[in-house]
Structures are given as C-alpha cells and as structure tokens.
Amino acid sequence: MYALQEANLAATACQELIVGEDAMEAAVRALLVGLGEDHRREGLRRTPKRVAKAFRDGTRGYKQNVKDIVQGALFPEHGVDKRTGSAGGTGGQVVVRDMDHFSYCESCLLPFSIQCHVGYVPSGGRVVGLSKLSRVADVFAKRFQSPQRIADEVCSALHASIQLAGVAVALQCWHIPLPENMKCKSSQGWIRTSHSSRSGVFEGESSSLWNEFLALLKLRGIDMETDSHSAILPWCPLGPHEVPTCNGHAKRTTNGVTSPKSGSTPSSMVSAVTSMLQSLGEDPLRKELVGSPQRYVQWLMRFRACNLDVKWNGFTLNSAGVYERSCEDATDHGAIKSEMHLPFCAQCEHHLLPFYGVVHIGYFGNGDGKGIYRCTFQDLVNFYGCKLQVQERMTRQIAEAVYSVSRRGAIVVVEANHICMISRGVEKIRSSTATVAVLGHFLTDSCANASFLQNIIPAITHGGNKMEL
Template sequence: MSFSMCAIRMEALSLGTAASDEGHFHVDLRDNNNNAEEECADNSNLEEEGGLEETESIAIQKAVKVLLQGLGEDVTREGLRKTPLRVAKALLEGTRGYTQKVKDIVQDALFPEAGIERGIGNAGGSGGLVIVRDLHLFSYCASCLLPFHVKCHVGYIPSYNRVLGLSKLSRVADVFAKRLQNPQRLADQVCYALNDGISPSGVAVLLQCSHVHFPFYNENADDHKGWVYQQAISGSGIFGNENADIWGDFLSLLKFRGVVVNLDKRRKITTRIGDNWCPSHPKIGPIDSTMTMAVDSILRALGEDPTREELLGTPARFVKWLTNFKTYNVEMKLENGVVNGSSNNSTNCDELGVCSELNIPFWSQCEHHLLPFHGVVHIGYICGNGGVKRIGKQVLQSIVHFHGFKLQVQERLNRQIAETVSLLIGGGDVMVVIEASHTCMITRGIEKFGSSTATVAVLGRFSTDSRARGKFLESIPKFDTCSS
C-alpha cells in the first residue's frame, strides 16, 4: 500500500497494544513482545507482596487498575498485569518519609566536640560552618504527582559543644524529600527540622530542583523543554536574614564545587515560593470523576490528606496528565511526505545515500510504572538511485508523536517507528536510534539521576552494512541529559 498520497487517521487506539496498530495501518505490524520488553529500563526482578504495608499497597493497586481501565486499557495484558504492583511499590518507596521521624535519626548522632559554644564558631575552624553538598534526592510533586529531582546543599553552625554525624544531614533531607512536596516547602521543612533537632547556631538549605515538563498531545512539541528548574532557600538562626554575611561564606563554598547560584542585582539569592513552578497544564477541563476518586484513594493510602490546600487539585491534574496518553483521534499526517527523485538533491543525504533526520523530540509514558520518559529520536534511511528523495521532517515528527503518545516501552517504540518509516518508503532500509531519560531511573530506590538509555532498530541494508550503520551513528550529536 502506498502512503505517499494519503493521510491516515488513527482512531480508537487501544494504547500500547499492537492489535490496534494493525487495523489502523492496514498492514501487518504485529506486536511480537519478547521477554526483553517485559522489563523497564532497569530490568529489575519483580518481588511478590510482603515487604509492603499490605493494606496501603492493595488500595493503591486497586486504584491503579481503575486508572488503567479509565485509559481504555486491558489490565490483564502482558506488560500491564503487574503494573499496579509496580506502581504501588514505587509510590510507597517514594513516600516512605511519612513514616520516619527526624528525632530517631539525630538523637544518637550528636557527638561532643570541645570549643563549640552557643553562637560562637570560629576557633581554628572548630564550631565553624559545616556543609554537605550535592545531595541528589528525588520527590513527588504535590501538585501533579510526577517526580522531580533535587540537588540539595545543607549547612549548619554547631553549638553547645556538639556536632552532628555528617550522614545524618543527608538522611534528614531525605525524610522530607520522600513526601509529596514543592521546592520551598521541602527546603523549609529540612531547615526547621534540623534547627529543632540539633539546636545549632544556624541552618542553611539551598535546593536546585528540576521538574519534568511534557507537552500535551495536541501541543507543539518543539515549543517545550524537557525540564523546568527552580531554586529554593531556607535559613534559621544566623541564616535567618537572607542578606547576612554568613550566606556569602555558604555560597562561596558551593561555588568551589561549580554550583551556580542565581543572584539578583542586589546579590540577593533569588527564589520563587509556592506551587507555581509545577508545569502541569493550567486548564483542567472535564475530568473522569471515577479516575480522580482513584487518585484520591492513592493519596490517602500514602498517608496524605487530600483536602489540604496544596493537594486539592492534585487528583484532577494527575488524571489530566495521564489521559494525555488515552485514546485520541490523533492524525498521522503522511500526505506529500515522500518526494520521488534523485537522492543527490537531498540536503540530508551523505555519499552512501544515507538520509537522516536527527534530534526529533518525543515524550511517552512507561507502561510498567506509569512514569514518563522522554528524549530524542534519530532516523536514517537509504535513498536509491532515482528513488526516494527525502521524507519531510513534519511527517517524521508525526510518526514519532503518534507512537509516543501512548503507554509504551522504549524498545517497542523504537521498532514501531522503524517499521512505519520503512513502509512509508516502500519497505526500504531504515535505522532508528532513540536516546531517552526514564523517570523510573530516579525513583523506586534506584535514584540514578542523569542516566540515559539508547535503543537501536535496523531494517534492510542497515542490518548487514556496517559502514552505513557507522556513518549514521557518527552523525548523531551528543545527547544531553538534565543536569541541574
């Protein structure tokens, strides 16, 4: 079937299922799932229930099934059967701070140190400023329930002849990070908890936060950044005045490590306070009440109060985000996408006839954990003599977005894009590389922020011609993951 003069409308998709893909492409694109696609980016072994609080876990699993059914999904299909359990484990792990108390962490970790008096801290460094830098944490956004990354810098000035074990600064910060948060609230809670727990001369906390930012299915993906950044600070004691000289010492010690701190013209630390940093969609619109009630039950199972002010709109915002990957009438625009003619006229073809389109952004949702992943797609195809000239960039973007906006795994997404491009050029030679950052790699206890995953699909000549593969791979630019 020729795709060059038609626009195919994809309707009533069953998200992530190959059976629906077959009918809408009118070709055989069966989704032959293999064992490699059964696992997410970390290939972790699933454990049975037992280590979790059983009541809370069961409540979350039931709610996740409601959400999946609200998306039109079959919760019994391979790839989704254990998704409710995976999500429950991730959420309970990521919010374990609700069951932890700061006093249990610090009470046995205060050690005597002579020369440290209340309000005095400059004798040979004893009693002076103590900083632990670059603590990488993650938290769930109270506004939308999506994870965000935190680089935490915390310092204090000891007093009363006592110092705190350094690892406890990290542990206290993690207690509050493992709750539903926004940056300023997190900074304040860490600061005040340390101030109350160890009674120092002062505490300083600076957070550099990055929140994943995804477009909605009907928005222009090129207008969106992958991350939104915010800085938050909090101080107590002698750090209570943001303009105090001691802040200069604190910031100077951070700059030694390359930490960039935003200052305004008055050299005052800049921050935005509140929930406004969350890039969740401002217009909620009609929402499935059954799905919002399911999210409400998840919040309760985590130990939260869904009626507190910061959480009042959270269920609707999360459902709005999730239904971004629901069944939509998404049009994959292929009309006039391929022009016949000499490949020599193509601006994107090399001497081997390899045409390429690089850095096409994509956004998707991991079907194993209901956590987002995003990155770029690189597509290469070989032009024959007098054959395909070039596929328009908008056509390739349409293909990528169509397959991306559904519950997915990266390996399947890679293959589906490659097969669609191959069909578009009449069964030609195609190579597709996807580079992605998976949110599940910074959550669920793994916390490998900055890691990325690359997958490759090759069809036709690319599977046997190492020179063609090499030329295409050499053309791919460096992939930048988020670095806050």
C-alpha cells in the same frame, strides 16, 4: 462494544478490591482501565503492584522521624562552642553540597528532581554525622511537596532536633515539562527553580555566615543569587494557574506535538487517585492537594490509548509529508537520509512514569530525490511515543512504520532517560537507555549502520541535573 469491555474491566478491578486486595493497586488498575488499557495484558499485569510500591517508597517520609535519624550521630567535638545556639569557638560552618534527591510535586503528583545543599553551624559541643543531613532532607523530600516547603521543613527540623547555632538550606529543583514543551535539547524544557531557607546565625540581611554559605556553593559552580528562575516560570506546568483550558479537542502546538487527546478527566480516575492519597496517609482536602488528583489524571490522559490501527495511516513517500529535494541533494541516489534528535515523552507502562529523550531515524532514499519532512517524522514519533509504552517496542514500531514507506531499509535509535530508573528503585540518576531497531539493508549492511550512528551528534551531558539527557 468498547464501553462494555471497559465496564467489565472496571468491575473486575472493583471485585479484586472487595476480596481484600491492596487499595492502592486497585486504584492503579482503575487508572489503567480509564486510560483505555487492558490491565490484564502482560506488560501491565504487575503495573499496579509496581506503581503502588513506587508511591509508597516515594512518600515514606510521612512515616519517618527526624529525631530517630539524628540520634546516635551526634559527636562531641572539642573546639565547638558548648553553649547551645552560639557560633563561638572557631565559628566554622559545615556544608554538604550536591546531594541528589527526588520528591513528588503536590500540585500534579509527578516526581521532581532536587539538588540539595545543607549548611549548619554546630553548637552545644557537638557535630552531626554528615550523612544525616542527607537523611533528614530525604524525610521531607519523600512526600508530596513544594520546593520551598521542603527547604523550610529541612531547615526547621534540623534546627529544632539538633539545637544548632543555625541552618542554611539551598535547593535547586527541576520539574518535568508538559510533553509538548519537551525540546530537542531537553534541558531547555525542564522547569527549574531555586529555593532557600535559613535559621539562627544565618538569618538577617547582613549575615556573614549566609554570605559564606553562598560563597562555598559558588566553589561548586552553584550560584543561588543569579540562579532564581522562580519568578520567570511557573513551577508546576499542570498547576492550578497553568493548566491550559481543556476543550475536549486535540490541538497541535507549534512544535507539532499533539496536545491532550481528551480534556475530560473521568471522575472514576480522579476518585482512584484521591483514594491513593488517602492510602498513603495524606489528606486529599489539604489545600495544596485540592485539584491535584485531577491534574495527575490530566497528565495521564495525555498518554491515553487511542485504539488506532498500528499503522502510519496513508503515509507514503508520495504523500503530503514528502518534499522534493533541492538540487544539491539530487545526487544522493541510495544514500542514507536521516532525521536526528526528534524529541519525545512517553509513559513507561511498567511504572506509569515518564521516559523521555530523542529519536534518531535513518532510511534509504528511493533515488528519486524525494525525502520526508522532519515534521512528518515528528508526528510519527508523537504517535508512538505519547502513550503507555516500553522503549524497545516504540523503537521497533517507529522502524516498522518508516520501513513501510522506505522499503530499502530503516534504522531507528532511541535514547531516553527513564524516571523509573532515576527517581526510584535502583536510582541510577545518570543512567540513559539506548535502543536500536534495524530493517532492510541496515540488517545486512553494517557499514550503512555504522555510518548512520557516526552522524548522530552526541547530546551534551549536563552537570546540573542528571534527569536531563
């Protein structure tokens, strides 16, 4: 019955392709169908359009030209050596530090975050408008990339197009981890690497200009020498060497997060992603992209609709998830119990991009000294979190599930960073969304509500990377 429905939906998706509809959108629709979703339901209806647009915007670098960008922003400057390629004159370098960019990992097609630092030594009697260094970096970031290639391409493009005495590029990059490796303090889970590239006067073991560049980065707390995690951790967690063997069985990892619901990567979905790469002007046969559509589908399949009843099946305060409270807690009749900072990673159903963060749960005990284990709550969070979702719905669903076993009252707060708010569109890189759902006593007892909120320990906001909560 379900297979038939899926086949019909796929047929509709194809039909729309035939009548001249955008190939990208049809491909995204095929992905939704492959994920077991009804692509016609309200939240998903315009998802293909949004995803196609995000991919196009996110890979616009393929159509951009560095010469067009820097042309008209070269300013003759007295005191800069007129000879091309010479660092003469006052010999000074110019460094723009801490430019935030986003790129797409060519190994798994997910976005990653970049903090970019570009230095150069002017020559030919000219300096470059500062913002052009950021624009040129963006030309190469807005593609399917690896961090080192971005560094190299930005470096050589600037050197060639402006004929500078030398260019220095340093990047710090962050890749989203697998959902099961998301830690409560999410910064721990992110995969971080540092990369650099240099040309001209910055080259050579003993380049004093390169050392000066590194010293100027240190003034902003950036230490490229001790900051290289590249050797320790593999960059893309889904990458060719890092993909866990898919055995078709759901498995539980140490921190209780359910692993891929299915190890299979439907060939229709892989074909759809391959066609998306083509539509974006990429060559799916380029060696770094071989296997990438499959890995992207593997990522998506972790969020496959599981078609289970939206119930916390069999969960009650008397079930296995319950512990007997120790004596010092035995007096907490009616007091608020809570579990804070339960990590999650969901997939935004509007943009097919991750949103991730923490869930805080409060509930009234039944006065019998019993409570619910943290791992039980974590299972609940994983169940509602690890799918195509919106944060508002997820918050409500978790609250309703908790309320179903703790009838006196439930409060749920979800705090999340949305990649769709950060890496595309409004690009509000520091933004973070909080949602609340309240049921039972918490609806009327504002003191209980306030008391719960006061007990949440604020997450430390990290200066290093604003994709972290």
